[in-house]
Every structure is written in C-alpha cells, then in structure tokens.
Amino acid sequence: MxxxxxxxxxxxxxxxxxxxxxxxxxxxxxxxxxxxxxxxxxxxxxxxxxxxxxxxxxxxxxxxxxxxxxxxxxxxxxxxxxxxxxxxxxxxxxxxxxxxxxxxxxxxxxPGVSIYTVVPSILGLQHYKFGRTTTLVYPEKNFFPLSPYYVIKENMERGLHTLVLLDINAEKNRLMTVREAVDILLEMENRAKNNVIKEDSLACAVARAGAEDSIARAGTMKTLREENLGKPPHTMVILGELHFTEKEALETLCGYREM
Amino acid sequence: MxxxxxxxxxxxxxxxxxxxxxxxxxxxxxxxxxxxxxxxxxxxxxxxxxxxxxxxxxxxxxxxxxxxxxxxxxxxxxxxxxxxxxxxxxxxxxxxxxxxxxxxxxxxxxPGVSIYTVVPSILGLQHYKFGRTTTLVYPEKNFFPLSPYYVIKENMERGLHTLVLLDINAEKNRLMTVREAVDILLEMENRAKNNVIKEDSLACAVARAGAEDSIARAGTMKTLREENLGKPPHTMVILGELHFTEKEALETLCGYREM
CATH class of the missing domain: 3.40.1010.10 (Tetrapyrrole methylase, N-terminal domain)
Known part of the structure; x- marks a missing residue:
C-alpha cells in the first residue's frame, strides 16, 4: 500500500x-x-x-x-x-x-502559526509594510555573508520593515540572541559602510514569540543590545518608516519612547 | 473587576x-x-x-x-x-x-494560521522571496486606486513575488474571485501603462486555502482567468523570478507547464 x-x-x-x-x-x-x-x-x-x-x-x-x-x-x-x-x-x-x-x-x-506573522502581530506593526525577510547566520572563519545587510538596505530605502530571523546551530544547541545579532549587524555596517545600520537605528526585539513569558521591545540597536530578553529563540525587526498607529503600538505594547 | x-x-x-x-x-x-x-x-x-x-x-x-x-x-x-x-x-x-x-x-x-504564510507554503514558493503584500479592492465609481499595481511593479523590479489579497464586501456578502482580480489588474495596466501586468504574466491562484478542497494553480493571467477554481475565498500571487526549486514546486504541486 x-x-x-x-x-x-x-x-x-x-x-x-x-x-x-x-x-x-x-x-x-x-x-x-x-x-x-x-x-x-x-x-x-x-x-x-x-x-x-x-x-x-x-x-x-x-x-x-x-x-x-x-x-x-x-x-x-x-x-x-x-x-x-x-x-x-x-x-x-x-x-x-x-x-x-x-x-x-x-x-x-x-500549516502552523509562523514567526512570519506572529512577530509583526506581537509588535503591532502593519504586515503589508514589511519587505522581504532575511536570516542572520553565525559567521565562521572566512564566511561572513553581507546579503542580509543589503536586504535591510533595500527595504529601508523603501520605508519598509525587515523581519530578521536568527540562526540556530543545532549541533552546538546554540540559538542566536539579539545581543549577538546586533553585534553581527554592526560589524556588517563596519564592512559595507553604506550607512544602513547604526547604533541609534530603530529596531524591535522579540524573545520567545508566542510563549507566556514572551518579551517585545522597541528601541535603538544600542538599547536592544543591553536589554535582558532571557532565553532564545529571539527574533528582530529592523524598522523602516513608522506609521503613527505603528508608533502608538510600539509605545503601548513594547515600551518604546522616542528619543 | x-x-x-x-x-x-x-x-x-x-x-x-x-x-x-x-x-x-x-x-x-x-x-x-x-x-x-x-x-x-x-x-x-x-x-x-x-x-x-x-x-x-x-x-x-x-x-x-x-x-x-x-x-x-x-x-x-x-x-x-x-x-x-x-x-x-x-x-x-x-x-x-x-x-x-x-x-x-x-x-x-x-495567533492563528495566516494567509501570509499558508499561500506561499501551499505553492511551494520561498517565503523570503516575497516583497510587500498588497490588497485588491473592489473598484467603485470614481475610486480605482492604482497602489497595488505599483507595489507589484516595485516587487517585480526586484525579482520578488507579491501576495495579492482579495477584497471582501461584507455587506453584499461578496468575496473577490481570481477572475475578477485578473480583470482589475489588467485594467490597472491599461491605465498606468508601465508594462507590469500582461495577459501572459505569470501568477498563481489559490482557492479556499487550507480547506480539504483547496485548489492551487500556476499559469499566465489569461489561463488563471479561465480556471474553474470554485467558490471564494481566493488569493493570488504575482510571480517574480523563479528559483529552480520553485519552478519544480509549481510543476509538481500546481500543474504549471512552461510555455
């Protein structure tokens, strides 16, 4: 059979x-x-x-x-x-x-509930304002791909947000944290020098999406790097232009304060 | 309380x-x-x-x-x-x-399972190859917004697919079909004349996403217009550049044949 x-x-x-x-x-x-x-x-x-x-x-x-x-x-x-x-x-x-x-x-x-929809939903961001998604991988010796940087750049130039998925290294049972991701993104800027991602660029961090102890934060790359988000899985969004209802959502739901 | x-x-x-x-x-x-x-x-x-x-x-x-x-x-x-x-x-x-x-x-x-993820999944298209999503609304007298056309154009110029959500007119209990959507899209081309959507442009149609009698088809705008997809809800994808595994998926899962 x-x-x-x-x-x-x-x-x-x-x-x-x-x-x-x-x-x-x-x-x-x-x-x-x-x-x-x-x-x-x-x-x-x-x-x-x-x-x-x-x-x-x-x-x-x-x-x-x-x-x-x-x-x-x-x-x-x-x-x-x-x-x-x-x-x-x-x-x-x-x-x-x-x-x-x-x-x-x-x-x-x-189908299952997916990070593609859940993260924008948690943050109160508008789904149709997202450009293409990218994934950050752990750099290795002689392997530091800049493609995620250029996806973010392209989205940003159009005012769009970027969902940034973070790598899983299953063998080492290691899941990339927002802190690690911020370091990688800033190092990409350091190499590509296109003025896309800076310490004061706005982004969001979501830890343990969907779980009872899920955390959602919005702020600069620098502040997100210092946040205590707890255990991974973590996910990021690099923000494009914010609609005023999106700004309101980030303020109400993610502790965002304009600087 | x-x-x-x-x-x-x-x-x-x-x-x-x-x-x-x-x-x-x-x-x-x-x-x-x-x-x-x-x-x-x-x-x-x-x-x-x-x-x-x-x-x-x-x-x-x-x-x-x-x-x-x-x-x-x-x-x-x-x-x-x-x-x-x-x-x-x-x-x-x-x-x-x-x-x-x-x-x-x-x-x-x-969260719930969403059309944003389910449609690419059904079609076997790669999620990170989608640009921003757009929604086609029913045109009314003196109301024929061309914004979806320009979203598709922008995505297409980058080789990206566009998820096209179709309008619901709740008062009339009317849900837009792929046939109606193709007519609207071709009329947009007719007005904007940017050579974005033609009768032989490639697209996908999904009817009743997730249901047991769900249908997924890939083909030209013209062939999709003639397909018998049954009752709505319907959804479309306007295709950008196809990766070879995507082409294979459309052939295996959606009856797609290259012309």
Whole structure:
C-alpha cells in the first residue's frame, strides 16, 4: 500500500498546535521531527509527545536531507514530519516534499502559526509594510555573508520593515540572541559602510514569540543590545518608516519612547 | 473587576484553531467575531460555535470600529474577539487593541494560521522571496486606486513575488474571485501603462486555502482567468523570478507547464 507524508506545523509555542494537526499526527504510523530550522519557544519535544500521545523521532539534518528517512518510511507507511512554526517556511522542506511527490508518495501540508506573522502581530506593526525577510547566520572563519545587510538596505530605502530571523546551530544547541545579532549587524555596517545600520537605528526585539513569558521591545540597536530578553529563540525587526498607529503600538505594547 | 480582551485567530479552515485558542475562547464570558476582514475557507461561524461550545456574536464593521462593542464589554468581562486567519493582520484590529490598552483593559493575542504564510507554503514558493503584500479592492465609481499595481511593479523590479489579497464586501456578502482580480489588474495596466501586468504574466491562484478542497494553480493571467477554481475565498500571487526549486514546486504541486 502506498504511504503518505504529512508535513505538520506545530506553531511557535505550547498548545499552538491546531486541532487538525493534532488529529493528523495521532493518525500516523510514525512521527518524525527536526529542530535545526526552527524551535518551539517554550515546549520540549517530550512535552509535544505527551500532547500527541505518540513517540516523536527527532532527526538530524543529514538524516532528513541526505538519508531522507521520512521519505523512506513514507513509501509504505503514513508518516508525520513535525516542524516548529510552519512546516514549509524552510526551503529544505519544500525540496523534501517535491522529492516525495516524485516518488509517488501522497503529501499534505498542515500549516502552523509562523514567526512570519506572529512577530509583526506581537509588535503591532502593519504586515503589508514589511519587505522581504532575511536570516542572520553565525559567521565562521572566512564566511561572513553581507546579503542580509543589503536586504535591510533595500527595504529601508523603501520605508519598509525587515523581519530578521536568527540562526540556530543545532549541533552546538546554540540559538542566536539579539545581543549577538546586533553585534553581527554592526560589524556588517563596519564592512559595507553604506550607512544602513547604526547604533541609534530603530529596531524591535522579540524573545520567545508566542510563549507566556514572551518579551517585545522597541528601541535603538544600542538599547536592544543591553536589554535582558532571557532565553532564545529571539527574533528582530529592523524598522523602516513608522506609521503613527505603528508608533502608538510600539509605545503601548513594547515600551518604546522616542528619543 | 477589570476585564480582558483576547484577540483570537481561528486560522483559515476547519480545525485550524489551536488548542491554546480553543481553551482561551472557552474561558471567556462573551465571544465576538467579525467577517469583514477575513473569512474561513470552509467553516461557518455556526460550526465554529459548535467546536467552541459557546455562542459567537458576529459584529458588523461599525459595531467594532465605531461602537467598539468588544471594548465596551471587556471593561468588566473576559471577552474573546475571534477573527479568521491571524487576528492582527488587519490594521483595524491593532487600533482596537491599542484603544483597549489605553482604557486599562488587559489584552492578549492568540495567533492563528495566516494567509501570509499558508499561500506561499501551499505553492511551494520561498517565503523570503516575497516583497510587500498588497490588497485588491473592489473598484467603485470614481475610486480605482492604482497602489497595488505599483507595489507589484516595485516587487517585480526586484525579482520578488507579491501576495495579492482579495477584497471582501461584507455587506453584499461578496468575496473577490481570481477572475475578477485578473480583470482589475489588467485594467490597472491599461491605465498606468508601465508594462507590469500582461495577459501572459505569470501568477498563481489559490482557492479556499487550507480547506480539504483547496485548489492551487500556476499559469499566465489569461489561463488563471479561465480556471474553474470554485467558490471564494481566493488569493493570488504575482510571480517574480523563479528559483529552480520553485519552478519544480509549481510543476509538481500546481500543474504549471512552461510555455
């Protein structure tokens, strides 16, 4: 009997999982998950196992992308692949889905609440005022890509905000903090010298989006660097031009005070 | 006793509501909803009432924005305000939240699965390749705004895709279809003459995003106009440059064939 591969979004925090996702996960023969593209804010995989009532096998990147373990099992079984946030915001999962379809496996996507929508919503920023999104990665020796800087520049020139996603280093179990991100962004400015990001540039920081102890702050890069935001996951927004209702939202919801 | 106002996202389709949203809705003294900024793909408010197990009072725009009925009740009671999709993607709800906070009412946002993420995910398009989003409104006598056209133009010049949300006329219970949207977009080209949108421009159409009978198609404006997509809600994407994995996704998932 041909199998099935269901991509399930678990959302960002505890109990963000939808009724549809829960019922699909319960109906599967095997459940896989990964934690290298995205992490739940306040809920462990063990807790998610308890909510679903089934064993979750957490895979490493090579097990998903090279060995294609979810596909292998989905050839004959009904398999769930669970990801924090929305399961298709990571391009690597789109490839996995196409690969499965090509092998004749029926696929399905059950969306999850995503950082793409939740962060603007938490901050009270207008969704249609966001330009393209970018991701900051941990620099390595001889690897310091400036592409996020130019995405921010392009958005800023159009008065648009930029959602800045922060890297996860799954092997080291290290999630980038806003403090680290500010340092990286300022170092980018230092190298590219286009006068895009300065210590007094306005930005927002969100820690543990969606969780009960979530924190949202707005201020200069310098003040955000000094904020005690607690544990990651963290996310940033580099602000473009603020509409007055956005300014009001940042003041009311994120402790923003104009300087 | 001071009240509370909880904005709840119901997601796009049946059972997209999260465990968190469901439990919050159940705990409220009164539940309000609106259907003028967003609609569930395949689920009526009566069905949502059954899922929650409580009466939902659907409000008209004036009742929310002028009479501020949710705020009035939230002064003393625990009130839920339920919206399809994510409750904060509509700027009008951000204003309502700020207004409530200013009156000393505690507010909370429980996110929902949103069209902003679900449509790219369904189509297999890469989220970070989207520029800003725009909304097509029904033209009226002496009212034919060209702003969406210029948003698409700006995104296209940068090789980016544009998510095009389609209008809801709640009074007439009319939801814009892709066919109507294509006509409006071509008429915009006709007026602005910037060579942005032509009959052979590439786009995607999604009908009833997230529902079991959801349809996703990719093709030229002309072919999409002729597609039988069934009932709205419909959504469009005007395509920028396609990465090869995106092209592969459109071919595998949306019946796209290069001409």
């Amino acid at each position: 041909p199998g099935e591969l269901i991509f399930i979004g678990a959302g960002l925090s505890r109990d963000d999982i939808s009724l549809k996702a829960l019922s699909a996960a319960k109906s599967c023969d095997m459940i896989f998950a990964e934690e290298y593209t995205s992490r739940l804010s306040d809920c462990s995989m063990e807790e998610l196992e308890t909510i679903i009532g089934k064993k979750i096998n957490v895979l490493r990147r090579e097990e998903v992308e090279e060995e294609e373990i979810p596909i292998e099992h989905a050839l004959t079984k009904k398999v769930a692949f669970i990801v924090a946030g929305d399961p298709m915001t990571a391009t690597t999962h789109i490839s996995l889905r196409i690969e499965a379809e090509k092998k004749g496996i029926k696929t399905k996507v059950i | 001071p009240g509370e106002l909880i904005f709840i996202g119901a997601g796009l389709s049946r059972d997209d509501i999260s465990l968190k949203a469901l439990s919050a809705a159940k705990s409220c003294d009164m539940i309000f909803a609106e259907e003028y900024t967003s609609r569930l793909s395949d689920c009526s408010m009566e069905e949502l009432e059954t899922i929650i197990g409580k009466k939902i009072n659907v409000l008209r725009r004036e009742e929310v924005e002028e009479e501020e009925i949710p705020i009035e009740h939230a002064l003393t009671k625990k009130v839920a305000f339920i919206v399809a999709g994510d409750p904060m993607t509509a700027t009008t709800h951000i204003s309502l939240r700020i207004e409530a906070e200013k009156k000393g009412i505690k507010t909370k946002v429980i």
